[in-house]
Amino acid sequence: MTLIRSISGLRGVINDGLSEQIVRDYATAFAIYCKEGKIVIGRDGRPSGKWIEDVIVRVFVSLGFDVDLIGVAPTPTIQLCVEKSDATGGIAITASHNPSEWNGLKFINESGIFLNKLENNVLWNILDNIRASQFNRLKKDTNINVDENAKQNHILSILRLPIFTDTDNFERIRQRKFNVVVDAVNASGSEIICDLLVNFGCKVIKLFCDGSGVFPHPPEPLPQNLTQLSKVVRDNSFDIGIAVDPDADRLVLVDEKGNCIGEEKTICLAIDSVLSSYKYFVNHYSKTVVINHSTTALIEDIAEKYGAKVVRSAVGEVNVVEKMKEEKSVIGGEGSGGVILPTCHYGRDSLVGIALVLHLLSQRDSSLSELIESYPVYYMLKEKVQTNINIMEVRSRLQELLPNSEIIVEDGLKAIEEDLWVHIRVSNTEPIVRIIVEGKREERAIKIMDKLYSIII
Structure with missing residues (x-):
């Protein structure tokens, strides 16, 4: 069974961990956590998101909550709706950059922010120890509202930033008339990103923006997954390529030469x-x-x-x-x-x-x-390793490898030298250990990564 719960919420493979019962249980627990009021719900566009949304709506309505439905929308749009409303919480139905067979739930508090470690622990304690039957308050006049203005309100919140309202920068951007190619992996960013760009006077070329939720390539916006975007930008001498993940909280850019500049x-x-x-x-x-x-x-x-x-x-x-x-x-x-x-x-x-x-x-x-x-050059290497190793057990070997480094243990293990650093940590979103090395000298960064990889596996 593939199911991961962490500070990033809940993620799982559909019908191999993430079942209707699991969704119902987590929705019920979050309803108990929120106590009462209104809940905001949106999804990233994956086909499985619709039935998950239906399950969540039924749970909250049965427990006396009003519901605002955003539909297919970026996670930040959902967060903004919670923050700017009187909602007591929100749920973004998304597995972010994970493949299409995955989906999940991101839980948002009344301030429009994801639950922190303490809040998640409270939620999980409710889930693990309280039966749904213990919370069966029913309010007969529950309302389900479809919010059709959420995306436009999100765009307006950006256009009203002081760097645009208090300067001539907005018009300067419009005068550049940027040609921009957008790869939204046919998910939640498909419409809203193009609309934002049009407001800035850009000519928008839609690559994968049909909103179907069917990913045309692996959805994580990494260079190896953005070859088509790079080719379209390069072959047509466009100004910028834009790629986002399914819930559109991550942005990766391609320059006018077709180079993916890296996340x-x-x-x-x-x-x-x-x-x-x-x-x-x-x-x-x-x-x-x-x-x-x-x-x-x-x-x-x-x-x-x-x-x-x-x-x-x-x-x-x-x-x-x-x-x-x-x-x-x-x-x-x-x-x-x-x-x-x-x-x-x-x-x-x-x-x-x-x-x-x-x-x-x-x-x-x-x-x-x-x-x-114009920026200084750094060389960063990233690796994923499937292993059950206890990261803290490799601390001594990491210190031996980098004897002059400062070791930080706030999040896994991080070793810092003057011109190089290493970070080893368990992922919040996948069943893997992540290894990152960055330095000013590429040859040394590669050498350190090779040695770390052999230590971890």
């Missing part, structure tokens, strides 16, 4: 964009950037240029968000392509990332490749 560069560009216009955010946020331990060290270089502080957290959106709130950070995110801008909302958001990148391109009057070439 790590998304947050770099977004941070550069915000810090370059920090004066429009200064009244509410500190000049602090929060990223996770697996994100590129290039962030420190960009932050240093603007005199900003960098704070790192454990991997996982909610971990980054909690640290951002603590630091009153102006922007944060993760190297997987996730951008979090609290001025809009506290959640990874590909649409926010797109807007910030267009802002930076118009501000610098440059191409995407020119922006990337």
Whole structure:
């Protein structure tokens, strides 16, 4: 049985772990957690999402909740709807970047933020120890509302950011008339991303944007899965290629030469964009950037240029968000392509990332490749290993391999040297161990990865 529950919610393979009964049980537990009120529900477009939605709606209605249905929509859209409404919680039906046979549930608290570790523990305790029959309050006048304005409200929240309303940047972007190719893997970003780009005056070329939820290639936006996007951009001399995962919280870009610039560069560009216009955010946020331990060290270089502080957290959106709130950070995110801008909302958001990148391109009057070439070069290697090893058992061997390193154990094992770092951790979303090595010298990074791989397996 394939079922994973973590700080990233619940994920499983349909009918091999994620069954109707499991969905019903988790929905009931979340209803008990929320106690009463209204729940917001949306899905990433996978065909299995419809029957899961139906099950969840029946549970909440039977337990006296009102329901707002968003339909097929990005996870950040669902989060924003919860935050801006009087809902007591929300559920995004998605398995994010996992293959099509997977689906899952992301649980959102009344503030529009994913449940943190403590909140998840409360939810799981309810699930594991309380029978559904113990919570059978029925309200006969329950309402089910279909929210047809959620996507437009999300777009408006971005267009109303101060970098657009208090400057001429919006018109400068429109004057560039960018030609943009969009690969939304036929999922939740298919419509809303194209609509956002049209608002910015872009000519949009839709590659995989039919909204069917049928993925044309593996859905994780990695270079090996984006060859068609790269070819279309390169062969037609378009300006930018945009790729998102099924629930559109991650953004990956292709430059005008057809090069996939890598998921790590998304947050770099977004941070550069915000810090370059920090004066429009200064009244509410500190000049602090929060990223996770697996994100590129290039962030420190960009932050240093603007005199900003960098704070790192454990991997996982909610971990980054909690640290951002603590630091009153102006922007944060993760190297997987996730951008979090609290001025809009506290959640990874590909649409926010797109807007910030267009802002930076118009501000610098440059191409995407020119922006990337202006940054220092780092070499990052990522590997996945299926193993049951206890990561902490390899700490001594990691210290032997990198004797001059500082070891951090906040999230797995991280070893930091002056020009290289290593991060080994158990995934929140897949039954694997992730190994990441980044350094300024490619040859040494490869050598260290080879040795780590042999240690882990």
